[in-house]
Amino acid sequence: MPKRGCRQFSLLLLIVSSFVTGCENSVETPIPAGLLALSEEDRLAVMGQGHCPVDGKLLGESAAPLPATLKGTRIFVCSDACKSEAEKSPAKYLSSAQE
Numbered sequence: 001m002p003k004r005g006c007r008q009f010s011l012l013l014l015i016v017s018s019f020v021t022g023c024e025n026s027v028e029t030p031i032p033a034g035l036l037a038l039s040e041e042d043r044l045a046v047m048g049q050g051h052c053p054v055d056g057k058l059l060g061e062s063a064a065p066l067p068a069t070l071k072g073t074r075i076f077v078c079s080d081a082c083k084s085e086a087e088k089s090p091a092k093y094l095s096s097a098q099e
């Protein structure tokens with residue numbers, strides 16, 4: 001009899017530990033590393049925009065996104081190269097950043 005009780009206890013532990021692990025995974029917020037350097041306001045703007053309007057890369061995935069002001073509207077791009085490209089054709093990239 002005591003053997004059986006022990007087995008049930010370890011099964012319970014297994015269930016509890018897998019539940020706790022699953023819980024930790026879902027609580028983790030998926031903030032890309034590059035966004036941690038930004039202020040909270042900028043981070044929200046970047047997450048709302050999502051992708052670089054020039055090359056379509058996910059903003060903040062590898063490096064901190066750079067702000068670019070196009071026709072008075074602040075948007076974010078993923079690199080210096082994209083920033084100068086966006087400033088060359090502001091109308092084109094402004095509309096894709098706001099989609």
Ligand SMILES: [Zn+2]
Pocket residue numbers: 052053054055056057077078079082
């Ligand atoms: Zn880009």
